[in-house]
Amino acid sequence: MAGDEGVIPEVTLSIHGAPRPERADAARNRRILLEAAGRILRDKGVDALTMDAVAAEAGVGVGTVYRRFSDRGGLAYALLDDEECRFQRAFISGPPPLGPGTPPQERLRAFLHRYVERLPDHADLLAAAEDGTARYRAGAYTLHRQHLATLIGQIDPALDAVYLADALLAALSAHLFLYQHREYGMSLERLKTGLDHLLSGITS
Amino acid sequence: MAGDEGVIPEVTLSIHGAPRPERADAARNRRILLEAAGRILRDKGVDALTMDAVAAEAGVGVGTVYRRFSDRGGLAYALLDDEECRFQRAFISGPPPLGPGTPPQERLRAFLHRYVERLPDHADLLAAAEDGTARYRAGAYTLHRQHLATLIGQIDPALDAVYLADALLAALSAHLFLYQHREYGMSLERLKTGLDHLLSGITS
DNA sequence: AGTGTAAATGGAGAACTCTCCGATTGCCAC
DNA sequence: GTGGCAATCGGAGAGTTCTCCATTTACACT
Numbered sequence: 001m002a003g004d005e006g007v008i009p010e011v012t013l014s015i016h017g018a019p020r021p022e023r024a025d026a027a028r029n030r031r032i033l034l035e036a037a038g039r040i041l042r043d044k045g046v047d048a049l050t051m052d053a054v055a056a057e058a059g060v061g062v063g064t065v066y067r068r069f070s071d072r073g074g075l076a077y078a079l080l081d082d083e084e085c086r087f088q089r090a091f092i093s094g095p096p097p098l099g100p101g102t103p104p105q106e107r108l109r110a111f112l113h114r115y116v117e118r119l120p121d122h123a124d125l126l127a128a129a130e131d132g133t134a135r136y137r138a139g140a141y142t143l144h145r146q147h148l149a150t151l152i153g154q155i156d157p158a159l160d161a162v163y164l165a166d167a168l169l170a171a172l173s174a175h176l177f178l179y180q181h182r183e184y185g186m187s188l189e190r191l192k193t194g195l196d197h198l199l200s201g202i203t204s
Numbered sequence: 205m206a207g208d209e210g211v212i213p214e215v216t217l218s219i220h221g222a223p224r225p226e227r228a229d230a231a232r233n234r235r236i237l238l239e240a241a242g243r244i245l246r247d248k249g250v251d252a253l254t255m256d257a258v259a260a261e262a263g264v265g266v267g268t269v270y271r272r273f274s275d276r277g278g279l280a281y282a283l284l285d286d287e288e289c290r291f292q293r294a295f296i297s298g299p300p301p302l303g304p305g306t307p308p309q310e311r312l313r314a315f316l317h318r319y320v321e322r323l324p325d326h327a328d329l330l331a332a333a334e335d336g337t338a339r340y341r342a343g344a345y346t347l348h349r350q351h352l353a354t355l356i357g358q359i360d361p362a363l364d365a366v367y368l369a370d371a372l373l374a375a376l377s378a379h380l381f382l383y384q385h386r387e388y389g390m391s392l393e394r395l396k397t398g399l400d401h402l403l404s405g406i407t408s
Numbered sequence: 409a410g411t412g413t414a415a416a417t418g419g420a421g422a423a424c425t426c427t428c429c430g431a432t433t434g435c436c437a438c
Numbered sequence: 439g440t441g442g443c444a445a446t447c448g449g450a451g452a453g454t455t456c457t458c459c460a461t462t463t464a465c466a467c468t
Contacts, residue, residue, distance in 0.1 A: 201405020265418030
């Protein structure tokens with residue numbers, strides 16, 4: 001416990017910028033809740049991950065769960081936060097071809113491929129997080145879109161970079177992935193190759 | 205009432221092929237329920253369109269609503285059925301450029317543009333219908349995908365037509381549209397032009 | 409008409425998400 | 439310390455979706 005974890009508070013780049021430091025009991029509860037949620041997720045699967053169940057497992061009231069994570073999607077995003085932060089560091093400042101120091105065409109392709117590789121492990125939780133219009137309001141989406149739009153703008157300033165970023169990310173929807181991969185049996189390789197073809201209209 | 209409506213039973217091409225004819229009381233209730241739902245939708249908006257409200261407005265039990273339309277998404281799709289059937293007729297057997305008798309590149313483009321034009325009027329209801337993975341299980345999605353995949357296969361048999369159909373349709377998600385158009389302010393023209401750019405990788 | 413049966417009905421109730429607000433508690437200035 | 443206040447807590451309850459099944463009803467076949 002000494003020294004805690006690091007400099008950056010928690011829930012950093014990805015979901016929402018922390019407006020102000022959390023009170024000690026609140027921070028403790030966040031940790032307790034995340035651990036409880038992780039246990040439920042591991043032991044009983046994503047369907048058992050209800051707000052009531054998390055509250056019961058953590059031994060707090062359900063109101064506390066909603067105060068920490070504004071809704072079920074928020075809890076799901078919080079559970080993905082570690083991995084998301086790693087991904088964000090990788091494409092913002094990591095080594096090539098994901099990070100800087102590579103032509104934008106290749107960075108774009110690397111981003112999409114890496115995103116696909118991330119999906120199998122997280123699609124269930126992501127699908128819960130991305131429910132409805134929630135995906136587009138999340139910080140992660142905004143950052144991904146901005147990153148893709150920047151790369152596309154570097155490739156060809158005449159393109160509508162923001163629109164194309166949305167379109168590419170739409171093809172990476174967790175719900176679509178669940179359907180394509182688990183139900184329709186498309187392999188990750190097939191998805192990557194398909195994305196490459198989509199890209200060919202952009203990198204031309 | 206004499207002569208009813210037509211040859212084709214109801215809920216025809218779009219949602220699911222009718223397995224067997226409906227009993228008279230069931231058909232009557234379907235009509236009553238759809239009228240009640242339409243009234244609620246018109247008067248109070250999509251948020252008031254709950255299964256309980258429809259049941260109450262129609263004067264039946266909620267179990268009946270669920271028997272007719274398996275869930276809220278099913279009800280939403282049923283409300284869209286008329287328009288959907290018209291759209292389907294248009295791209296299957298209607299006049300060019302949407303229907304046959306036009307090069308596949310142009311039919312593909314016409315399909316996407318027409319889809320975008322349809323969205324503003326129906327996005328709210330469509331968003332309710334497309335919730336979660338429901339979109340991909342719906343008959344309408346399957347048909348749209350098959351149509352697009354056929355056109356893409358005609359353009360270039362070497363492409364993964366089914367994957368690209370999914371990807372194009374992903375960009376037409378009602379949830380994404382609501383975000384892009386209503387929240388982000390993208391015009392229909394901008395969406396169409398963006399889709400044209402996406403297409404350029406396919407029609408190349 | 410009478411009858412058997414498969415289909416349709418309705419509403420109680422389970423499960424869930426999310427809100428509300430009085431009670432409680434950490435934290436900072438003094 | 440201690441006083442005050444803003445943040446936090448908890449759990450009852452409202453609103454929804456969807457299930458279940460005992461009861462009722464339509465319709466085909468004598």
